[in-house]
Amino acid sequence: MSFHRHIFGFRRLGLGVTALCVAASGWSQSGVAPALSLPDALQKAASANPALHAERFRQNAAAALVEQADLRPNPTLDISVENAIGTGPFRGIDAFEATVQASQLIERGDKRARRVSLAESQHDLTINAFAVRRAEVLAATAEAFVAVLAAQERVALVREPLALAATTIESVQARVDAAVASPAESARARAALAMAQAEAARADAALVRARSTLASTWGGAATDVAHLNGKLHVPDALPDPTVYRARLAEHPRKLLAAAAVERDRAALALEQAHATQDITVGGGLRFFRSGSDAALVAGVSLPLPVRNRNQGNIRAARETLAGVELAADAVAIELRTAFDLAWQDLALAHQQVIAIRRDALPPTTAAHAIVREAYDSGQLPLLDVLDAQRALIALRRELLDASADYAIALARVESLTDPSFTSLSTLLAQP
Incomplete structure (x- = not known):
């Protein structure tokens, strides 16, 4: 009776999963929550992120101050x-x-022109600050997109051991009924099914959380993300780092630091005019x-x-300018360091993926097939089958985790070098 209850529970879970898949398909067809690609998600975040809307008001305020600075007494x-x-x-x-x-x-000393120059520099600073904030939002969106893709693939991955555990129960029960296996094997099979069901529930919950994080980048909810178009893919060879490194000088933080230097130079010129x-x-x-x-x-x-x-204000403006110039140099160092660390993570993840995909996964898959065939012929106990299943699933999870690490590392590299995330979009769009 207990065995039949577990089989019924599995079938009910299978019906529920099927219903969810049908519902997701219906969302896509009805247009309520269409499937998203990475460029789609980046566009939504860039146009609807609440923090970016707030930054636009700062730009408008700075533009109004330019107008005010040009007025005579x-x-x-x-x-x-x-x-x-x-x-x-x-x-x-x-x-x-x-x-x-x-x-x-x-006004003497060209104060009006220098006042306007300072206001224009401040306006340029807000424009560059917006670019930095936008780059941060897009970077978070890209990483969240990768996390949802990984969660989707984990859900698909845990469905396989769930189905395999149900099939194993049927096979074990048949062997128990034929008196060629002990009831203990049936208990072990039921325990494996329960663990697979719990793992599937955790994967579903993680997918909902990942969708919520992604949708929050444009102020949405998890229901806005039905399914993502893309697949975690790792190429056989690493890209050339020099191509990416050459673009570090164009990072918005570097441009923001340069704008801050120009702003403080204009502030010093205005204080000198006040003398x-x-x-x-x-x-x-x-x-x-x-x-x-x-x-x-x-x-x-x-x-x-x-x-x-006005000697005190002039000296203070000089000191401020000197500090901002040093801070600009520090930003360049920070960007180089961040790039080096991201590239190390990319190379490490790539190495792990290649090792698992080329050296570990083929023999583990073959070993699982051999053990399952030997169990079906009565040569091995169920424990060997369960161990082989766990080893194969664990290795496939490691491969998925390493692939996700590679994609996230590439997203971080491109967040420093290419805010459009061209390489990542191309990688995820590959079949």
């Missing part, structure tokens, strides 16, 4: 009244005098109450740079 209108509401002969307003004067601040004192010129008319007389009033105001020549 407003003129000033001064109106003053003298000799009014006093005592004696100045009682009331009989002797008051009024002066109406307009004044204008004249030149501005002039305020004014002119107007003074009206006298006694009679209808009026007189011209004019004046010039010029600060005396006795103590404050």
Whole structure:
């Protein structure tokens, strides 16, 4: 009775898996959640990522500050009244005098042009900061895409031992019924089936999590990702690293560091311009109450740079610029180091894949077939079959993990050298 319950449970699980596959196919056909390729996922993330939308507002704000920096100072209108509401002969307003004067601040030292230059440099900085953030989003999307592909293949991989465990139960039960195997073998087969079912459930849950991570790059949910187009593939030979290394200079972080240097150079130039004192010129008319007389009033105001020549701000701007220039050099070193580490991971994963695919997998597959044939003919016990199955499945999992590591390492290499992920897209699209 216990055996029949397990068989029924397996068949019910098989029906559930079939239903999920049909549902996924229906999603794709109905257009609710079509299958995605890597370029599709990258495009969705680039256009709909919430963080990138926020960065665009920063660019708009910086552009508005460029407009503001180009404006000249407003003129000033001064109106003053003298000799009014006093005592004696100045009682009331009989002797008051009024002066109406307009004044204008004249900027010296080319402040306006340097102010505009600083604002434009700040705008360029926000553009490059957006490019850096976009590159980070696309890199996360590419790695999440690879993770979903790997999860899809793990789900397919665990289905095989699940089906194999069910077939083994049927074969073992037939041998037990024929009195050529002990009931202990039936118990072992049922335990293997339970473990395979648990592993399938874990693989399904991991696939849902991976889909959620991928969909989050464009602000979506796991249901937005029904199935991905692509397959983890590792070529027989590594690509040439010099082709990728030559593109490091074009990385958005390098361009951002250069933009920060230009911004701080413009800031230093503006602070140096502030050392030149501005002039305020004014002119107007003074009206006298006694009679209808009026007189011209004019004046010039010029600060005396006795103590404050903006020397502290100039020194601070110089120090800031020196630090930013060193930081730009540090960014170049960090990018080279990150590339070297990613390439080492790529080479290691490639070595593991080739070793498993060429040297370990063929004999393990052959050994499994030999052991299964010997068990069917009564020459070996079930334990040998289960051990051979576990060894084969474990090796195939190692191959899948190494293939996923290779794809993720390639994604990291291209995140430093090619934000369109051309090599990774081509690799995953291969049959």
